[in-house]
Amino acid sequence: MSGERVAEVEPDHTAVRVALWRALHVRADAPPHVVEDEVGLRLVDPGDDWRERPDMDVEATRRIRASIVARARFVEDVVVEQAEKGVDQYVVLGAGLDTFAQRRPELGARLRVFEVERPGTQAWKRRRLAELGYDEPDWLRFVPVDFEGDWWGQLAAAGLDTGRPAVVAATGVTMYLTLDAITTMFRLVAGLAPGSTLVTTFLRPVDDVEPEQRAQLEVAVRGARAAGTPFLSFFTPEQVLALGRECGFREVRHVSAVDLAERYFGGRTDGVGPSRGEEVMVAST
Numbered sequence: 001m002s003g004e005r006v007a008e009v010e011p012d013h014t015a016v017r018v019a020l021w022r023a024l025h026v027r028a029d030a031p032p033h034v035v036e037d038e039v040g041l042r043l044v045d046p047g048d049d050w051r052e053r054p055d056m057d058v059e060a061t062r063r064i065r066a067s068i069v070a071r072a073r074f075v076e077d078v079v080v081e082q083a084e085k086g087v088d089q090y091v092v093l094g095a096g097l098d099t100f101a102q103r104r105p106e107l108g109a110r111l112r113v114f115e116v117e118r119p120g121t122q123a124w125k126r127r128r129l130a131e132l133g134y135d136e137p138d139w140l141r142f143v144p145v146d147f148e149g150d151w152w153g154q155l156a157a158a159g160l161d162t163g164r165p166a167v168v169a170a171t172g173v174t175m176y177l178t179l180d181a182i183t184t185m186f187r188l189v190a191g192l193a194p195g196s197t198l199v200t201t202f203l204r205p206v207d208d209v210e211p212e213q214r215a216q217l218e219v220a221v222r223g224a225r226a227a228g229t230p231f232l233s234f235f236t237p238e239q240v241l242a243l244g245r246e247c248g249f250r251e252v253r254h255v256s257a258v259d260l261a262e263r264y265f266g267g268r269t270d271g272v273g274p275s276r277g278e279e280v281m282v283a284s285t
Contacts, residue, residue, distance in 0.1 A: 006144065008127065009120025013227050015096035016044050017055055018172065021065035022072065024051070028058045029272050034069040034264045035076075039099040043128045064216065067274035070260040074280060075169045075199050076100065076107075082167050082197055083110055089166035091116060091155065093185070094147075094173040097125065101140045112139055114160055116151065119144035147181075152188050165195035165285075172278075175203040175231040182233060186247035186283070196285040198249070201278050205234045209277040216277075237279065244283045255280035 011019075019040025026033055028051075041050075050056060079090055079100075088111050092098050095115035101108050115122070122144045129136070136142075143158045145151035156162060168189045174182050189198045206214055225231075235243070237254040244252035257276035265273040 006119045006123040008124040009118070010124055011044075011097055011121050012229055014172070014229060015121075016046070018068055019044050019097045019099075020046065020050060020053075020056060021061060021068045024056055024058070024061070025065050025069045027051070029062075029065075030268075030270060034066075034073045037069075037072070037099055037103060039102045040097045042132055043097055043099075043125065045128075060216065062272055063275040064277070066265065066272050067257070067260075067278055070264050070274045071171050071201055071278070071280060073264060074255065074260065075171060076104065078197060078199050078282070079111070079167050079169075080107065082165070083107065085195070087165045087167060087195060087197075088112060089160060089164060090114070091160065091166055091168040093168060093170040094176075096121065096172075101137070102129070102134055105137065108137065108139055112141065112159065114141045114143050114155060114158060116143045116145055116155060118147070162191070163193050165193045165197075168192070168196070168198045170198070170200040172201060174200060174233055174235075175278075176229060176233075178232055183243065183247060186244060186249070190244075190248035190283070190285055192285055194250075194285050198244075198281075198283040200281050200283070202235045202240045202281060203231060203233070203278050204236060204276060208236055210275060237281075240281050244281060249283035249285060251284045253282050255282060 022035060022037040023041035026036055026038055046053075055061065090100075090111045091114045092100065093116050095117045098115060101113055101115070117125075122142055126136070126142060141158045143155055145154045160166065170185065177185070186198070189196065206218055220231075237256070241252045241254055256279055257274040260280070261273040
């Protein structure tokens with residue numbers, strides 16, 4: 001890393017939990033697996049007893065981990081689809097412990113990939129990647145930003161060409177942002193060149209999810225608040241689509257949990273399938 005040494009900050013509990021859920025999908029759910037990702041598990045290095053954690057209960061977390069792997073696979077499918085059309089820029093906002101670059105180097109080599117994250121967390125991740133023997137390919141750009149500052153300018157300075165199409169992913173991000181911050185993000189991405197795509201997830205209000213999932217979402221809301229990273233924004237599908245249109249996207253569409261289940265979990269009989277607690281919006285310029 002160039003410049004001043006950045007004080008490392010371990011990833012927050014949510015990022016760690018997501019990485020472990022992705023690994024749990026591989027370890028506990030029958031194949032075919034939606035995403036095969038144990039790189040995050042290696043990064044976190046949680047110890048041999050990690051599956052004994054209360055938040056790794058195989059039964060209780062079945063649907064939420066299905067949602068986690070479904071959103072990851074969906075984003076990567078969009079990247080593949082757009083790369084086939086010649087789009088060669090991919091931005092991961094709030095990258096956390098994202099492992100696309102390590103798992104999909106054959107696809108990454110066709111792109112310029114930007115991982116955007118807070119400096120301390122990113123420094124920690126880069127050190128762990130190096131310790132595990134992962135190189136930093138020249139097509140991968142780490143962009144440490146202050147999300148309260150001019151992060152878009154920092155992204156452009158890192159090489160994002162705003163005059164050419166890009167895929168921008170923001171999964172597991174909007175719930176931590178204010179409406180103003182989400183609106184700003186949407187407007188910036190909507191200003192990218194025609195042919196650009198935003199894939200973002202959003203949390204539905206607690207009373208708008210399946211009754212059997214509400215208690216778990218309420219636990220997650222309380223846990224996020226206790227950890228100092230409270231959930232700030234919830235949307236119904238109609239609300240997030242309206243915001244996307246208002247911010248200037250040419251086309252917006254809702255990808256529901258039912259859509260994801262049909263796409264990635266069809267034919268399963270073990271109850272593994274996503275909850276509608278967190279769903280997807282795809283917006284195009």
